[in-house]
Amino acid sequence: MSCHEPATAELRKTALNAVHRARGAKMVNFGGWEMPLEYSGILSEHEATRTRAGLFDVSHMGEIEIRRPGALDLVQWVSCNDATELQPGQAQYSGLMTERGTFVDDLLVHKISDTHYLLCVNACNQDCDFGHIAVQNARQGYAAQVENAGARYSQLAIQGPRAQAILARLTRAPLANVRYYHFVFDRVSGVDCLIARTGYTGEDGFEFYFDPQYSEQLWSDLLREGQSFGIAPCGLGARNTLRMEAAMRLYGNELDETTTPQEAGLGWICRLSKGRFLGSDALARQKEEGITRKLVGFEMLDKRIARDGYSVFVASPPSAGRREAGRVTSGGPAPSLKKNIGMAYVPLEASAPGTRIEIGIRGQQAPARIVAMPFYKRRQ
Amino acid sequence: MYPADYRYTKEHEWLAVHGSEGTIGITDYAQQELGDVVFVELPKVGAQVKSGQSFGTIESVKAVSEIFSPVSGEVTEINSALVDAPEKINQDPHGAAWLVKIRLVDPPDPKEAAGLMDATAYQAYIAEKAKEHSA
Numbered sequence: 001m002s003c004h005e006p007a008t009a010e011l012r013k014t015a016l017n018a019v020h021r022a023r024g025a026k027m028v029n030f031g032g033w034e035m036p037l038e039y040s041g042i043l044s045e046h047e048a049t050r051t052r053a054g055l056f057d058v059s060h061m062g063e064i065e066i067r068r069p070g071a072l073d074l075v076q077w078v079s080c081n082d083a084t085e086l087q088p089g090q091a092q093y094s095g096l097m098t099e100r101g102t103f104v105d106d107l108l109v110h111k112i113s114d115t116h117y118l119l120c121v122n123a124c125n126q127d128c129d130f131g132h133i134a135v136q137n138a139r140q141g142y143a144a145q146v147e148n149a150g151a152r153y154s155q156l157a158i159q160g161p162r163a164q165a166i167l168a169r170l171t172r173a174p175l176a177n178v179r180y181y182h183f184v185f186d187r188v189s190g191v192d193c194l195i196a197r198t199g200y201t202g203e204d205g206f207e208f209y210f211d212p213q214y215s216e217q218l219w220s221d222l223l224r225e226g227q228s229f230g231i232a233p234c235g236l237g238a239r240n241t242l243r244m245e246a247a248m249r250l251y252g253n254e255l256d257e258t259t260t261p262q263e264a265g266l267g268w269i270c271r272l273s274k275g276r277f278l279g280s281d282a283l284a285r286q287k288e289e290g291i292t293r294k295l296v297g298f299e300m301l302d303k304r305i306a307r308d309g310y311s312v313f314v315a316s317p318p319s320a321g322r323r324e325a326g327r328v329t330s331g332g333p334a335p336s337l338k339k340n341i342g343m344a345y346v347p348l349e350a351s352a353p354g355t356r357i358e359i360g361i362r363g364q365q366a367p368a369r370i371v372a373m374p375f376y377k378r379r380q
Numbered sequence: 381m382y383p384a385d386y387r388y389t390k391e392h393e394w395l396a397v398h399g400s401e402g403t404i405g406i407t408d409y410a411q412q413e414l415g416d417v418v419f420v421e422l423p424k425v426g427a428q429v430k431s432g433q434s435f436g437t438i439e440s441v442k443a444v445s446e447i448f449s450p451v452s453g454e455v456t457e458i459n460s461a462l463v464d465a466p467e468k469i470n471q472d473p474h475g476a477a478w479l480v481k482i483r484l485v486d487p488p489d490p491k492e493a494a495g496l497m498d499a500t501a502y503q504a505y506i507a508e509k510a511k512e513h514s515a
Contacts, residue, residue, distance in 0.1 A: 026415070042441040043416040237415070237442050303463070305419055305439055333418050333441050362437065 031124030062126025070142030097279035159205030202246025306331030
């Protein structure tokens with residue numbers, strides 16, 4: 001059984017599906033969900049988010065809620081980051097682990113209270129994640145309550161340097177006091193929301209969760225209030241170029257059940273010091289023995305574009321000729337950098353910034369160079 | 381929108397013939413489907429192209445698309461301005477953003493011409509495609 005296949009052939013739709021279609025968005029199947037790929041065009045949406053603000057419907061993302069006194073123990077057991085460090089109103093990026101220390105999913109853990117956590121997980125993994133957590137809950141005897149709550153939430157993301165100013169027109173929440181990776185409960189346009197200062201674009205901004213019945217209202221109110229700020233409705237195309245420039249990993253591309261946090265350059269979310277958790281034995285062993293491959297970022301040295309799945313050629317050992325040694329996990333244009341970039345797993349000895357590699361493109365090898373990540377960092 | 385004197389393929393290329401010279405581009409429908417074009421790879425002048433075979437690549441931010449030749453012949457000219465300004469394909473696909481010019485094989489293969497659509501037939505074809513899309 002493959003855990004990550006959508007359960008049904010019928011495409012799932014967010015509460016805003018009809019709105020996207022009516023506004024002329026180009027729609028696409030993303031992990032079993034019919035989602036907007038682009039509105040005005042990926043490049044203009046990307047630019048709007050970097051310089052002004054972009055509004056994204058990310059209601060396909062899954063939510064899993066964990067309650068009762070066993071909640072923290074369960075979160076600690078299934079995820080690799082240390083949730084004991086969270087205060088109520090704080091969120092952290094983490095990984096849901098297999099017993100081999102590989103990714104079932106990557107996720108955001110929001111601590112609402114000592115006995116209530118909200119996990120935001122990837123759309124196509126939601127049912128699988130829920131099953132995995134429920135099984136571990138029973139097996140370990142935590143007696144927590146695990147709810148597959150995706151259908152109870154819509155989620156919008158407003159991202160970009162003007163996101164806070166726009167959102168402030170519709171809420172009394174003290175947004176300026178909400179720090180990065182923190183959240184508050186307040187009303188936006190009269191609708192109860194969990195408002196988190198998080199995002200997947202490399203810009204400042206907010207992601208907020210609310211009852212799906214208010215989706216149209218919030219979407220149109222934000223676009224209206226954001227108009228004079230230059231807000232643009234955005235699709236998943238721009239979301240992908242934005243997150244790639246920020247070197248944020250995408251499940252199914254950089255992360256899957258064969259990759260570990262250490263290989264993915266996410267050692268900082270892998271807290272072996274917190275005590276045993278699912279996969280910690282394997283991860284401790286890997287830390288001791290050392291990784292043999294590593295996720296790197298690269299930029300193309302000519303105009304050609306690396307794409308997901310293209311072969312990577314490296315000289316490894318450095319004295320040897322180039323051999324095929326991996327695949328591009330994400331690749332494409334980086335509009336804000338005017339370069340073509342990508343990420344790939346390469347052998348550790350060929351992973352230093354500055355290393356020349358080649359990308360197989362239509363039967364030819366195109367030169368590229370490993371560079372430090374992230375590719376793009378916003379000015380504070 | 382779709383010039384009446386052009387011929388069109390099911391893969392959304394257009395062909396304009398003047399005497400023994402054919403000019404090839406992609407259609408407005410094709411550029412809309414692709415989205416923002418960011419890269420174009422064209423054959424060299426002197427290359428032989430065959431009808432139905434790929435002779436180049438157009439890439440948008442999101443997609444890679446091969447270009448198929450509607451006719452056979454030899455490439456006499458390429459639109460090298462597109463290399464530095466591929467976005468022209470989004471702006472003027474039926475005009476300034478032509479891709480290549482080809483000296484048609486002599487005499488032209490009647491089967492090749494028969495496989496192409498005129499503007500009316502092509503517009504009906506893409507209208508059908510759009511319907512499938514929204515279904």
